[in-house]
Amino acid sequence: MIIVKSPREIALMKEAGQLVAKVFETVEPLMKPGVSTYEINKVAEKVIFEAGGSCPCKGYYGYPAGTCVSVNDTLIHGIPSEKIILREGDIVSLDVVAGLKGYCADATRTFLIGTVKEEAERLVKVCREAFFIAIKQAKVGNRVGDISAAIQQYVESSGYNVARDFAGHGIGKNMHEDPSVPNYGTPGTGPLLQEGMALAVEPMILEGKKETKVLGDGWTVKSKDGKLTCHYENTIIITEEGCEIITLTEGEKKLHV
Ligand code: MF3
Ligand code: CO
Numbered sequence: 001m002i003i004v005k006s007p008r009e010i011a012l013m014k015e016a017g018q019l020v021a022k023v024f025e026t027v028e029p030l031m032k033p034g035v036s037t038y039e040i041n042k043v044a045e046k047v048i049f050e051a052g053g054s055c056p057c058k059g060y061y062g063y064p065a066g067t068c069v070s071v072n073d074t075l076i077h078g079i080p081s082e083k084i085i086l087r088e089g090d091i092v093s094l095d096v097v098a099g100l101k102g103y104c105a106d107a108t109r110t111f112l113i114g115t116v117k118e119e120a121e122r123l124v125k126v127c128r129e130a131f132f133i134a135i136k137q138a139k140v141g142n143r144v145g146d147i148s149a150a151i152q153q154y155v156e157s158s159g160y161n162v163a164r165d166f167a168g169h170g171i172g173k174n175m176h177e178d179p180s181v182p183n184y185g186t187p188g189t190g191p192l193l194q195e196g197m198a199l200a201v202e203p204m205i206l207e208g209k210k211e212t213k214v215l216g217d218g219w220t221v222k223s224k225d226g227k228l229t230c231h232y233e234n235t236i237i238i239t240e241e242g243c244e245i246i247t248l249t250e251g252e253k254k255l256h257v
Contacts, residue, residue: 002170016099018247021107024107036082044096053099056097056099069095070221075231089114103172104173108232110230127205127230127231128232134203140195142192143192163210163229167181167182200235200236207223207230234248
């Protein structure tokens with residue numbers, strides 16, 4: 001069941017969205033060689049807890065941390081670890097869900113550590129662009145499949161693949177609500193988009209083959225072929241005019257408004 005949000009609920013979701021954005025702003029200076037993914041998560045959790053928020057990922061089916069920090073061939077759900085140390089040339093995604101005043105927001109950024117190879121930089125660029133191209137379809141009267149197909153089309157025509165086993169999702173009081181928002185699909189299919197729907201749209205893309213594997217820890221999802229992966233995500237609200245992104249940082253807002 002898709003839960004349409006009232007203006008009051010949307011206002012609260014925006015507060016959660018701005019807390020997620022604050023996490024990205026705060027961790028940015030930590031994204032450098034020698035820092036562990038444990039340290040990044042620790043700072044992210046501190047920002048959320050000090051603002052009176054919660055981390056819905058923590059304890060979710062036993063997931064041990066507040067955020068996911070996924071390096072290079074790790075696509076999603078990287079468990080923060082003192083043993084995973086960032087190195088020059090890495091690409092690192094930080095997936096943050098914050099709960100605040102009863103509502104959640106969810107976003108992911110992939111950071112470049114020092115100077116990265118041109119191929120890695122292009123993958124990160126395409127992943128981000130896929131999101132912004134796809135949300136042009138996020139408007140009243142369109143369907144979820146229009147968003148999905150736009151992601152798939154752009155990513156595949158750029159020479160990459162989209163992950164099949166994981167998807168974006170509705171979001172609100174819970175971090176995962178209906179509908180599912182896959183990164184592949186057919187235009188004109190799926191649930192109709194209505195004003196007040198809240199969606200986490202999240203391209204998860206692979207440089208090589210589309211197959212993924214889950215490690216023995218039960219969480220870490222990697223590319224099967226060991227090639228690079230990337231993830232980019234924002235929470236959006238369907239509005240009268242189209243959609244509004246509620247998880248942008250102040251710096252990003254200047255770029256997109
Ligand atoms: N942000 C992730 C998502 O989009 C949440 C995964 S957190 C975990 O679904 F708890 F499942 F690890
Ligand atoms: Co999500």
